Amino acid sequence: MKNFKQFLNLEEPEQEQNPISSEISGLSWDTRIKGFGICLLVAFLLGIGAVIVYFLGGNLSGFAILYSFAVIFGVISTIFLRGPMKQLKTMFDSTRWIATIVFIGSVIMTLVSALAIKIGILVLLFVIVQFLALAWYTITYIPFAQSALKSCCGSIMGA
Numbered sequence: 423m424k425n426f427k428q429f430l431n432l433e434e435p436e437q438e439q440n441p442i443s444s445e446i447s448g449l450s451w452d453t454r455i456k457g458f459g460i461c462l463l464v465a466f467l468l469g470i471g472a473v474i475v476y477f478l479g480g481n482l483s484g485f486a487i488l489y490s491f492a493v494i495f496g497v498i499s500t501i502f503l504r505g506p507m508k509q510l511k512t513m514f515d516s517t518r519w520i521a522t523i524v525f526i527g528s529v530i531m532t533l534v535s536a537l538a539i540k541i542g543i544l545v546l547l548f549v550i551v552q553f554l555a556l557a558w559y560t561i562t563y564i565p566f567a568q569s570a571l572k573s574c575c576g577s578i579m580g581a
Contacts, residue, residue: 461499468492525555
């Protein structure tokens with residue numbers, strides 16, 4: 423099982439582990455899996471709730487708030503697998519930092535526009551930006567996916 427975790431890059435080899443990061447994320451593997459599962463379940467339920475709120479009540483602000491928290495819990499769930507320091511380090515890696523900043527900014531602006539400004543078109547705009555930034559961020563974890571998507575979009579735009 424340990425080799426499988428190392429293969430998935432979920433656990434560093436023992437000789438390379440940083441004592442500070444292992445102290446911070448000093449949870450057992452079982453506890454990490456449970457934390458991941460619970461956060462992912464909360465994210466899923468909030469996402470379902472967001473869709474229900476929007477389609478049954480037409481409440482765009484309620485949808486945006488629940489959707490934003492669903493996405494936040496989804497990101498938090500991965501912290502349980504990788505550890506907080508390693509997650510932050512990879513989030514701000516040279517290939518991801520722009521998507522991370524746009525994502526965090528769009529989550530904040532989605533919540534601000536839904537709770538304070540209360541302009542529906544802004545809420546919708548920031549939810550779309552949030553979704554696209556998260557999708558781009560996720561794609562950075564798949565080898566060659568960014569370049570493949572760029573060339574695919576370039577082909578569509580050129581055709």
